[in-house]
Amino acid sequence: MSMYLQPSTREELISALGQLTDKSRIIAGGTDLMPDLRKKRPDVDIFLSLSAMEEMKEIRISDDTICIGAMATHDSIARNAEIKTWATALHHACSHVGSQQIRNRGTIGGSLANASPAGDMIPCVCLLGGTLLLLGADGAFRRIPAEDFTLGVSRTALHPGEVLFAIELPVRKDRSTAFVKLGSRKEVTIAQISIAISWDKGTRYQNPDGYLGAVDVTPVHLEEMPELIGQGPVDDAAKDRLAESLRDRIRGIRMNRKRPPKLKITEAERLYKERAVRSVVYDVFDLAETID
Ligand SMILES: Cc1cc2nc3c(=O)[nH]c(=O)nc-3n(C[C@H](O)[C@H](O)[C@H](O)COP(=O)(O)OP(=O)(O)OC[C@H]3O[C@@H](n4cnc5c(N)ncnc54)[C@H](O)[C@@H]3O)c2cc1C
Numbered sequence: 001m002s003m004y005l006q007p008s009t010r011e012e013l014i015s016a017l018g019q020l021t022d023k024s025r026i027i028a029g030g031t032d033l034m035p036d037l038r039k040k041r042p043d044v045d046i047f048l049s050l051s052a053m054e055e056m057k058e059i060r061i062s063d064d065t066i067c068i069g070a071m072a073t074h075d076s077i078a079r080n081a082e083i084k085t086w087a088t089a090l091h092h093a094c095s096h097v098g099s100q101q102i103r104n105r106g107t108i109g110g111s112l113a114n115a116s117p118a119g120d121m122i123p124c125v126c127l128l129g130g131t132l133l134l135l136g137a138d139g140a141f142r143r144i145p146a147e148d149f150t151l152g153v154s155r156t157a158l159h160p161g162e163v164l165f166a167i168e169l170p171v172r173k174d175r176s177t178a179f180v181k182l183g184s185r186k187e188v189t190i191a192q193i194s195i196a197i198s199w200d201k202g203t204r205y206q207n208p209d210g211y212l213g214a215v216d217v218t219p220v221h222l223e224e225m226p227e228l229i230g231q232g233p234v235d236d237a238a239k240d241r242l243a244e245s246l247r248d249r250i251r252g253i254r255m256n257r258k259r260p261p262k263l264k265i266t267e268a269e270r271l272y273k274e275r276a277v278r279s280v281v282y283d284v285f286d287l288a289e290t291i292d
Contacts, residue, residue, distance in 0.1 A: 002044045003045065003047070004046075004047045005048045006049045006051065007048075007050075007053060008053065008054070010055065014139045016048050017136065017162070018137040020046060022160060023042070023043060023044055024048060025046075025047055026113070027050065028071060029105035029106045030105065031102050031110065032114045050071050050163070053071055056069040056071035057071045057072055057073075058072070059077065061171070065169070065170060066082070066086060066170075067167075068083075068169070070110075070165055071107050072109075073105065074095075075094070077091070078091060086171050086173070087169055088177045089177035089178055089179035089196045089197075090125070092178060093120040093121060093194075094121075096181065097120055108121055109164045109167070112132065112146075112149065112156070113158065115152070116153070117153060117214055117215075118190045118191045118192075118213070120179070120191055122146065123194055123211040123212070123213035123219040125146040126196075126221070127196040127197070127198055127210065128170075128172075128177065128198075129146075130146035130169050131145055131146065131167070131168045131169075132145075133164075133166040133168065134159075134163065134164055134165065135162065136159065136162045142159075144157055146167075147218075150219075152218075175198050175200060176199055176200075176288070177198040178197055178198075180194065180195060180280055180283040180284045181193070182276050182279055192273060193215055193276045194214050195211070196210060196211045197209065197225070197284055204233060204288070205232070205288070208225040208231075209225060209226075210225050212246060212250075215253065215277075216253045220249065220253065222242075222246070224242075228242045228245055229241070234285055239281050239285055242281050243277050243282075247277050250270075250273055251274060
């Protein structure tokens with residue numbers, strides 16, 4: 001028989017974290033966890049539900065920081081006007097997660113902690129320079145850059161007995177951002193490939209930066225963007241140069257490994273991703289044209 005803990009204050013949460021073992025599971029919205037439990041039927045001693053942690057559902061915005069509680073749902077993030085303005089890529093990503101039902105239940109913390117390579121949150125949070133706040137059973141917070149959080153498929157930097165408490169994003173009033181994904185369907189689709197880009201606000205497209213999602217176990221930083229697309233308007237030739245380079249990069253991710261890649265995909269999926277990258281490059285710049 002499993003025990004069910006449902007803390008509603010930070011003190012209760014810390015006490016609950018102290019009781020967790022390696023057989024325990026944290027539940028947020030349950031959209032990833034419940035199908036996984038049904039499939040694997042693990043022996044779980046404690047379920048720690050975060051559903052009563054109101055503090056973890058808050059989205060707080062100050063002059064220089066957006067603090068998103070790990071229990072904020074995709075829907076609440078998508079509907080937040082300030083996130084739409086200052087973290088537009090995250091707004092795009094949350095607006096297109098699954099169906100409305102999934103957006104109502106699924107949380108940003110659950111998405112990041114689940115560490116699926118196809119997750120839409122992690123490329124955006126990396127692009128936006130996010131920092132993750134992890135709370136331990138000793139009541140202390142640990143801060144970790146988003147880039148260092150995902151260690152592999154379903155593996156994160158969370159220590160046993162730690163919870164992802166909140167995500168902090170710097171308010172960058174000087175940057176604009178956009179995100180698109182391409183999946184096998186138009187709606188309720190898991191990304192086969194995604195891209196998040198940023199540039200200096202009002203310049204289209206000075207100091208471009210970007211991350212590619214769903215092509216490796218962690219998002220791929222596109223350091224080559226400034227060199228490939230330049231510092232001004234992006235024409236089709238520039239998009240093709242970027243797409244071509246990303247295609248080689250996707251191929252290289254798999255061919256340059258000393259050990260076999262942990263992202264298990266078929267040859268057909270690899271070929272699909274190599275070709276699909278051109279579409280997401282064109283789509284993200286089409287979307288960017290609608291943003292200042
Ligand atoms: C039909 C369907 C469509 C989907 N579409 C998309 C999509 O388009 N894009 C996308 O990115 N994802 C998609 N998903 C995946 C999923 O909905 C999201 O990743 C969601 O955000 C997971 O959040 P959750 O709150 O439901 O997490 P849960 O299922 O509750 O938890 C997921 C994992 O994270 C752990 N966990 C949760 N919260 C915390 C925390 N705060 N601290 C530490 N560990 C924690 C849990 O123990 C579990 O291992 C889809 C899922 C379904 C079923």
